[in-house]
Amino acid sequence: MKYTYCTLKLYLLLLLPLTLILQPAQAQQLYRPAKDLGELFEHVQLQHVFQDSKTFPDCVPLSDPDKIVYEYRQQRNRPGFILKEFVLEHFELPPQPATGFTTDSSHSVTEHIERLWPVLTRTPDDAGGSLIPLPHAYIVPGGRFREIYYWDSFFTMLGLQVSDETELIQNMVDNFTHLIQTVGHIPNGNRTYYLSRSQPPFYALMLRVLAQQKGREVLSKYAPALKKEYEFWMEGAETLTAANPTHRRVVRMPDGSILNRYWDDRPEPRPESYIEDVELAEQSGRNPEEIYRDIRAAAESGWDFSSRWFADGKSISTIQTTNLIPVDLNSLLYHMELTLQEMAVLAGNKEEARRYEKLAKARRDAVLKYNWNDKDNFFYDYNFVKKATTDIPTLASVYPLYFNMVKRKPAAAVAKKIASHFLRPGGVVTTLNHSGQQWDAPNGWAPLQWMTIQAFRNYGFEDLANTIAKNWVLLNEDVYQVTGKLMEKYNVEDLTLDAGGGEYPNQDGFGWTNGVLLKLLSEYPALYRLTEQEAAAQKE
Template structure:
């Protein structure tokens, strides 16, 4: 079996004299089956620590000698390289031992930069549709593409394409899109068009390999990773697609899928615009104006409409605007809920569901349940006991922190690039001082409604019950990232973080104690304890560093990266959607499974914001910690300045 120390001597040469050449010379179709038969003993087309291989595995060197490899990690790297060669239709593979023995953190980061981003890139145009039209989310053989009535360029382009693809149906959306219209096309789902420029679709990055749509808040975090990896072109393109969505769909969509037309996601547009613009070598003021106009429009028309997402407290809420049962869930997702209401109406579940969907049966209480359910999905945290059956009644800490960040970003952009005064293309005038005052007012209201001095934490506020929820969540710490917490508040918040949300693998989504107090059954929600997610880590690392808590930040970054690295080493390079940060494993047992764990031989894409978190973590960590990560030194064996 493998040695316990990853980088202990593992190569035993089969001849007694020194080997001069360190290149492997392999026949792909001979070596790959032999490797799998001998090493992949559980037959899952991966090489992991769960295999029980017969050792050693001999491979030829270019010099004519042989080398025996006995380390599971290196054998899985060999399998991955063979899989790449086979996908490229190569008969032979010549590769250095150094590549097979590549230090794990270096390998993960290199593959994200060189392979994963490209594999996750899509475009809705002639070239991109050849892949997208194999989409698994269609209800029938027809692949529908919905195009806004206001996009004359897109309508012309896609109508021409319709002649090339026999299973493509181009549908022009009505000028006014109502929840009733969206419900009427639930059984005819399809992708929503994005920007066409110079006869080509503007590209975007999807969360994972099985996705074909551009998601709302995922895109911002992917953009952070893209900028770190020198892919300004792709990050800028994603902002351009957001501008298109705001101008043609009225919002940044949950994703560009037909049943998301009434739903947005956590707002990160201002941060995305600012970071892309600051990364440009030659700044393009015309581009900034278009993006800033769209971001202000989104702020005013999506988030600041009274009675909708702006509430009586002056603070904001998520409000998934739609009607009926959300159609994107897997079959049986709402079975327990529908059973309850079917019994109330003394009907079989199937009959009740059909009647409710058709509108023949009206139940206001169930309507309200689905308002909350869609609002949970709009929040991006689908699902969590924090939001269960009350999401639309909450002024959440996360949303109001993000909108505070919008206000501060608008202030900064207008002050720095427009001398403190800005006029939009539609003629609306704003000053940096206006946005400064908006931010100050929001901070005042958050302190009034969301801050709890006794607990030393911000909490979501239920404006119907007129009380804080007291639910401990990573989202309570967003004020650190947004920069709205006072130094005294930050000190108390960091204590709360270390006591309730710090786990062996990083930051927990929610505290165990809060889940236990709130859960009404034993269903494991994916955004709850013991799971951790990339966006929370990324925001809170920056938040901690912003307030001078470097030691805590570095420890949390290292814990997260170590968990990812160790799982990738042990499980054939797996980079999944989420982790159990208590047991430091990708084997997460919760609703929806764990995207990115199902593949043969090699993962070609990882998962979007997980990839970004890895690149950001490496960027933020001091060099000495990166070295320890490559050596797989557990975080409990590092002092972190204590």
């Protein structure tokens, strides 16, 4: 039979839905280190074969995992057996890209970032192991983070937008769309051990960035994917009752409204932080499954870890993430609902547009009811078990302002508290607690600087926004001048000290720092610090 081009095209289109149906099953067949290696994985992690717990989950097995496990069982009790030597014989260590990149002190910080984009770019390949292949190029954060990350990527895109890297923005949006279509949601990152959780849902905001570059029709094109992403977060909402008020990421509030929490489907140690989680569970004296769930849910939040999740505001052993209604998560979902409403308007579907508008309004009203504390005039996370706000002040409070969810009076109250309690010489501090966790004082993070600055600009608090931007940009530039690096996080309280805390050392690179800094410099050009060569050239 002779096929014309049109016939072949129609044939491929008919096969496409079948392809999409098969792909999730294929995802289930991907290598999952903890599951596929069993006791070998546990022994490698608990014996601290590698300094960084993330190293072994990122290794690529050189043969079938079942065969490797069989060989391990045969050899482990033999005299002279050394576990690390066995691992190095049967696994390929995660690659450290040999870029040959060196910092040139003659380059300005903006030139440095422009030179870094290719260094942080990964091209599509089937590297094997736990890495989930993606169809297009993407930016990684840097350092130990060798894969794409969900919410990081929005802030990275802000810088790519300034660099006019529209194709790369498009590629990254298409990668996330691919993940939605194949695994049903956007995971924490493109690793199989991240599949059970997501991260703060910034996909709708990524579409806004792409629409700024390519036109509003972008929203229509990606409407099916955003709907599926929304369904992931809202799964089970229709089953909630007063007697059974929770299911995965949805919670029915006492007044019948629906809000969201962070969650993870696997109550077990994180493969990439295995020994840390096991030790924490043992030290806490709590039900291990309970603490593993709360640890993983906090990892989904992106704030891993922060005292905002701790029952006593101090110790990670009291972590209670799944009992909390986070103000930032529900603000992001409010924006997702408004974006879906706009997409429905573009499609001419008035009924669907009204439905999403109603959902967004109900969510906004619920956030104002449950997350707002009238006594403190501030937004907090809400503990739906205790039926009270946590009263732990954090920068998550600015999210309702970022999305214009409140009137000017409450916005002014939030701005006043941020100015009086959070403003530091290097920007704004994440929380007011010095807990030793990386998402607490004295650390500041690029994404939260951006959200805070834009939140205050929305309400005309320009002086405060400008001060935060100035403090943050100058800190970034000063550290770059001294070290030649842009860091994952910064100490915004004592500018002579590095940021610290958390499960791993401060990383450099760094995707979202680069993106936010480049965007802020494009909006505040007066903060651009000349290199010695540029200053000399101007004098001439």
